[in-house]
Amino acid sequence: MSTRAYGEPVTEPRWLDEKQARAWRGYRRMRALLDLQITRDLAADSGLSDADYDVLSNLSETSPHRLRLTELATTMLWSKSRLSHHLTRMQQRGLVDREECAGDARGSIIVLTEAGLRAIEEAAPHHVASVRRHMIDLLTDDEIAALDALTHRVVTHLNETT
Amino acid sequence: MSTRAYGEPVTEPRWLDEKQARAWRGYRRMRALLDLQITRDLAADSGLSDADYDVLSNLSETSPHRLRLTELATTMLWSKSRLSHHLTRMQQRGLVDREECAGDARGSIIVLTEAGLRAIEEAAPHHVASVRRHMIDLLTDDEIAALDALTHRVVTHLNETT
DNA sequence: ACGCCCTTGTTGACATGTCACCAAAAGAGC
DNA sequence: GCTCTTTTGGTGACATGTCAACAAGGGCGT
Numbered sequence: 001m002s003t004r005a006y007g008e009p010v011t012e013p014r015w016l017d018e019k020q021a022r023a024w025r026g027y028r029r030m031r032a033l034l035d036l037q038i039t040r041d042l043a044a045d046s047g048l049s050d051a052d053y054d055v056l057s058n059l060s061e062t063s064p065h066r067l068r069l070t071e072l073a074t075t076m077l078w079s080k081s082r083l084s085h086h087l088t089r090m091q092q093r094g095l096v097d098r099e100e101c102a103g104d105a106r107g108s109i110i111v112l113t114e115a116g117l118r119a120i121e122e123a124a125p126h127h128v129a130s131v132r133r134h135m136i137d138l139l140t141d142d143e144i145a146a147l148d149a150l151t152h153r154v155v156t157h158l159n160e161t162t
Numbered sequence: 163m164s165t166r167a168y169g170e171p172v173t174e175p176r177w178l179d180e181k182q183a184r185a186w187r188g189y190r191r192m193r194a195l196l197d198l199q200i201t202r203d204l205a206a207d208s209g210l211s212d213a214d215y216d217v218l219s220n221l222s223e224t225s226p227h228r229l230r231l232t233e234l235a236t237t238m239l240w241s242k243s244r245l246s247h248h249l250t251r252m253q254q255r256g257l258v259d260r261e262e263c264a265g266d267a268r269g270s271i272i273v274l275t276e277a278g279l280r281a282i283e284e285a286a287p288h289h290v291a292s293v294r295r296h297m298i299d300l301l302t303d304d305e306i307a308a309l310d311a312l313t314h315r316v317v318t319h320l321n322e323t324t
Numbered sequence: 325a326c327g328c329c330c331t332t333g334t335t336g337a338c339a340t341g342t343c344a345c346c347a348a349a350a351g352a353g354c
Numbered sequence: 355g356c357t358c359t360t361t362t363g364g365t366g367a368c369a370t371g372t373c374a375a376c377a378a379g380g381g382c383g384t
Contacts, residue, residue, distance in 0.1 A: 013287035020298050023306045026313030031193060032239050033320040051370085069333065077194050082371055084334060089370085106332045106379050125175035134323070135316055136182050144185045146308040151188030154297055158195040161296070213340085231363065244341055246364055251340085268349050268362045331380075342369070350361070 034134060041130040046123035051086055053127065056095065056112065056120040065112040068101065072110055095119055196296060203292040208285035213248055215289065218257065218274065218282040227274040228261065234272055257281055 016024060035050075042048055048056070058075055059065055067075075073083045087110060090096045095116035101107025112120075139147070178186060201212055210218070220237055221227055229237075235245045249272060252258045257278035263269025274282075301309070 013290055014294065015290060016293070016298065019303075019306055019310065023310040023313070024293060024298065026310055026317060030313040030316045030320075033317060036239065037320055037323065049370095070331085077198065079372075080333060081335085081373075085371075088334090104332080104380075108333060128175055128177060131178070131186060132176065134320060136178065136186065138315055138319055139312055141181075143308055143312045144181055146305055147312065148181065148185040148188055150301055150305045150309065151185070151192040153300055154192045155188060155195055157300055158192075158199055158296060161199065211340095232361085241342075242363065243343075243365085247341075250364090266350070266362085270363060326384085328382085329380100330382100332378085333376105334378105335374105335376080337373090337375105339372070340370080343367090344365105345367105346363105346365080348362085348364105350359100352357100352359080354356085354358105 037134050038127075038130055041134075042123065042127060045126035045130070046119065048119065048123055052090060052095070053120070053123060055083075055086065055090060056116055056123075059096065059110065059112040060117060060120050065117070066099065066109050069108045069110055090116075199296050200289075200292055203296075204285070204289060207288035207292070208281065210281065210285055214252060214257070215282070215285060217245075217248065217252060218278055218285075221258065221272065221274040222279060222282050227279070228271050230263065231270045231272055252278075 015021075039050055042050060042053055046053075054076060055072070058072060059067060069083060069087070070080060072078075073080045076083070078086075087096055087098070091098065094113055097111045097113050099109040099111050101109050136144070177183075197212075204210055204212060204215055208215075216238060217234070220234060221229060231245060231249070232242060234240075235242045238245070240248075249258055249260070253260065256275055259273045259275050261271040261273050263271050298306070
């Protein structure tokens with residue numbers, strides 16, 4: 001006979017075993033600490049926030065340094081609202097600009113300005129050094145390979161989960 | 163003779179090689195997608211935010227279900243200010259309570275309420291299932307071990323960087 | 325052309341996080 | 355006991371993120 005009391009879930013939850021729990025907690029802690037450190041480095045070296053850097057980085061990787069707002073939002077996994085607000089602030093600082101979209105009067109094309117380009121070009125070397133120092137250079141080749149494989153599998157799964 | 167122009171950095175930045183870049187981008191993307199998904203699951207299953215869950219989880223893991231604010235903040239890597247604000251909101255929802263600290267009149271002891279305990283106990287199984295579904299169960303034993311080793315090494319390094 | 329529905333980007337209200345500052349109390353040195 | 359410094363937790367102003375609603379335009383069928 002079952003010992004399950006009224007209201008208890010039918011299936012006993014499958015808790016994480018010790019190794020899984022260690023890995024999960026380690027991931028969470030690394031995530032938090034790495035974020036703090038990289039944010040600090042970025043602000044100290046370049047006066048940019050993570051969000052600023054991401055926007056500039058994505059824009060600078062396109063050929064004519066411009067993207068539709070929706071496209072940029074999708075790439076960055078941001079809501080259009082969040083991006084619009086953030087771009088307004090970056091525009092006031094002269095890092096990006098908005099252009100009208102030929103062929104779609106609703107459209108807003110986000111352009112990397114000269115100042116924005118300079119900002120990301122100056123920030124990038126410091127940022128890469130920071131990423132190396134606090135993570136990449138601490139890993140073996142095998143670990144880099146494992147991280148690559150594992151993260152891409154999880155990403156694929158999450159993309160399919162819509 | 164050097165071709166370094168005036169103002170250029172003395173040392174050429176060591177960019178990431180292809181494998182490192184793939185791993186780094188994969189990590190960043192997994193981080194973002196996993197966050198979104200787990201936040202969604204948590205809200206849908208339990209009506210809690212990530213922040214709520216973290217607070218409740220840390221409190222529930224202590225013996226008498228209470229912690230000094232500073233201690234909790236340190237454990238969570240949050241600022242005292244952020245924690246204080248968040249606790250005020252959680253207190254209004256009845257999930258936690260503040261007690262005076264015997265022996266230190268400045269002190270604020272954060273207590274998990276009955277409602278808070280119920281909330282975390284109901285949320286936990288769903289949350290673990292979510293973590294499994296979107297990450298842990300997608301990894302091999304070797305990958306779990308690699309993740310464990312790698313994250314703890316990075317965490318140790320970051321802790322030493324003060 | 326017209327009606328209909330979808331997409332686009334923005335906005336304002338509100339939730340949350342950050343930062344600088346503060347009062348009160350604890351702790352250290354004398 | 356008495357300064358002086360540090361720690362503690364909180365607060366308000368402000369920066370940032372979320373959410374729902376919106377106006378304006380595109381695209382489609384007829």
